[in-house]
């Protein structure tokens with residue numbers, strides 16, 4: 028085992044977002060009054076600041092002082108007291124050891140960290156040192172959100188990523204020179220480890236995209252240097268994460284980073300791992316140091332760090348992720364999300380990989396095609412698909428079992444899981460290899476076949492079919508595996524039969540039919556009879572056989588020489604059998620760990636096959652097609668559908684209910700454009716409320732995500748040039764926690780889009796400008812649309828209720844008007860959900876309001892008001908703006924107002940108005956004087 032490098036000093040504050048770290052009680056001056064046990068507790072507590080201390084006492088983990096108060100409140104358990112400290116009662120609460128995982132989970136979810144302190148010697152050993160000596164105890168593990176490994180503490184379908192963020196001054200990192208003008212002069216890197224599966228990745232990032240990267244990764248815990256943690260600019264970002272752990276700057280020390288990593292992976296140099304930037308090395312080393320510190324030297328089977336190019340994944344900012352409900356809905360549920368709708372995997376590892384693929388769609392058309400080839404193969408090979416899925420359904424979670432084995436937290440079932448997983452893996456590999464298959468699948472099959480098949484055989488031979496949870500219970504070794512163990516077990520079991528025979532004999536000899544031989548931890552084996560029968564055993568001839576040991580309320584307990592001898596035999600046979608089994612367990616662990624890398628590769632391969640087969644099944648069941656993803660700027664979707672709404676409609680209405688109406692969408696760059704390089708189109712979608720605009724917008728974004736994640740898509744055909752960044756502003760929600768109104772949130776998000784979208788981006792804007800006064804909103808929407816078309820030159824979908832905007836298509840050549848069709852029938856509106864070229868002529872808002880059940884009086888009155896307003900002709904201003912305002916591009920080219928230019932001669936009229944104004948004091952004027960002054964000013968302005 029690897030000796031841990033000296034870990035940095037622990038953070039003083041834990042889980043800053045949720046809970047302050049409880050302080051250690053002071054040992055205080057009145058040391059005599061502190062019991063030895065309490066002294067030990069205080070010492071251990073002081074050494075582990077910032078964590079709740081689970082202090083093992085027999086069958087309980089006890090918590091004391093402030094820890095007890097915090098835990099009792101968080102867990103809803105009873106707070107009691109135990110003895111006194113410095114004259115005060117010591118608050119205490121406890122959780123039973125067998126239910127510790129459940130309580131740990133709740134504390135971690137509540138934002139706490141827990142130090143688990145165990146007894147590290149037998150109480151009998153302690154007694155030998157003297158009657159008052161305390162059992163030795165020590166912290167064996169720090170449980171933090173990012174370092175969980177137990178199934179009970181983890182969501183099987185989600186990665187549990189421990190991330191660390193490192194920052195170095197620009198110029199020190201590889202990409203420092205990139206300077207896109209938005210950076211803050213630093214190079215950032217993220218290291219991402221999941222100790223429950225062994226995955227370990229590093230990637231560079233920058234200040235501008237850090238939020239998007241963290242939203243993609245969703246770390247369970249983020250490690251940052253104190254200094255960064257305290258920077259005001261990041262405070263809001265930290266609040267979006269479940270746990271952020273600040274560490275002293277030594278944890279991010281550049282000088283020792285390479286050495287620490289080399290030490291962890293037991294290599295002399297990191298050269299073989301590939302090249303890393305300085306920031307990446309520092310981030311990776313910080314993660315490793317933290318793992319060593321929390322696992323106290325146990326070494327999880329982390330893969331060597333894989334470097335990921337920061338441009339490998341589509342950038343999706345946090346707002347867009349939330350809006351598009353990729354992994355969960357805006358209310359936080361998995362059900363109803365894109366992921367839930369397309370997940371047909373049958374293993375947890377498969378579900379985790381699918382979520383990761385959807386969270387980070389690729390940008391390399393070749394890599395995307397590789398995944399699509401594999402899905403297509405399994406779409407066509409129905410028999411193979413079914414067989415693989417059936418096998419996979421029986422495959423256990425290899426990666427998580429392996430991790431527990433490496434950390435010494437495994438039970439016999441984890442070992443058996445490895446054996447079973449490897450056997451299934453070999454069978455799956457054989458099936459795939461039976462016919463030619465695309466590279467992604469043959470590569471997965473190769474990895475499955477790379478583990479020594481003898482390991483699965485050994486595990487199967489050694490482990491019984493029915494297994495206990497804990498290794499300490501014994502009884503997991505298959506009979507026949509070890510002759511020596513079998514012999515010892517026979518002796519133990521034989522002895523038990525002897526006890527039963529002895530009991531029968533004692534009953535016969537004494538004539539006490541209710542005599543029982545029982546066992547407990549204090550007396551060992553003993554004879555128990557009721558009080559009435561006890562005298563019989565105390566009279567001759569039995570008084571020489573039975574020795575009185577204990578008197579209970581209704582019973583008396585005795586022992587005998589024969590029983591004591593038997594006891595010794597049984598105990599030693601049982602102990603020897605258990606010790607044998609522990610040795611066997613250790614040998615199996617060694618055998619497994621020797622192949623840890625190959626097993627982890629197997630686990631990854633099984634996940635890839637599961638995702639591929641699941642997506643193939645989805646494609647077949649839901650009628651998805653293979654998209655063509657290329658390097659161009661196409662976006663041509665025919666017959667596109669919304670994967671989630673389509674399934675929901677079918678579920679809610681059955682096959683007979685209104686089916687989802689498929690729609691085309693073509694944002695491809697027009698061919699043969701002159702002058703400027705080609706750019707994609709923007710569709711301006713108008714249409715009544717409830718017509719399906721939002722659904723149409725989202726479905727196209729989701730199709731892009733699915734396609735680039737390597738999935739078939741809900742359409743009859745799809746051809747798209749890779750999208751580098753996806754932006755969406757859909758719907759509006761207050762962000763009260765951050766003190767932002769609906770309109771402010773909308774503007775912040777719109778600003779981000781206008782500042783960052785490139786011509787490779789896809790922008791989805793739903794009703795921007797809705798949250799303010801009509802003309803303000805219209806103006807903002809107008810200017811944003813022009814900016815997207817002229818400056819960003821991205822592909823986009825822009826839904827609006829401002830019909831005035833449709834006039835813009837006369838001037839913006841790549842702006843296309845589209846509308847969602849409705850039919851009016853006897854004053855009612857019928858939604859056809861069909862997107863067609865052209866502009867909506869009416870809003871039908873009042874009809875929708877009527878549908879929603881607004882009182883008839885209100886509906887009638889609204890109709891009357893509308894007629895009045897329409898007579899005022901709202902369309903006219905748009906045409907006027909179009910005719911009067913200069914082109915957006917022209918403004919854009921105009922020099923900025925502050926630019927130095929020729930000296931402008933003063934305007935004499937303006938000067939005169941200014942002078943007249945400066946002589947007025949509105950506070951001292953009567954209304955009449957004010958009116959007169961106004962007339963005078965008008966006169967001056969006319970030059971009079």
Ligand SMILES: Nc1ncnc2c1ncn2[C@@H]1O[C@H](COP(=O)(O)OP(=O)(O)OP(=O)(O)O)[C@@H](O)[C@H]1O
Nearest residue numbers: 686687688689715716717718719720721722723860
């Ligand atoms: N293509 C479609 N086929 C069938 N039903 C659809 C389709 N599109 C939308 N719908 C149904 O219409 C409902 C309203 O759609 P959506 O929210 O997209 O309308 P909208 O035009 O954005 O409305 P609003 O302007 O009020 O936000 C959806 O909940 C869905 O059930």
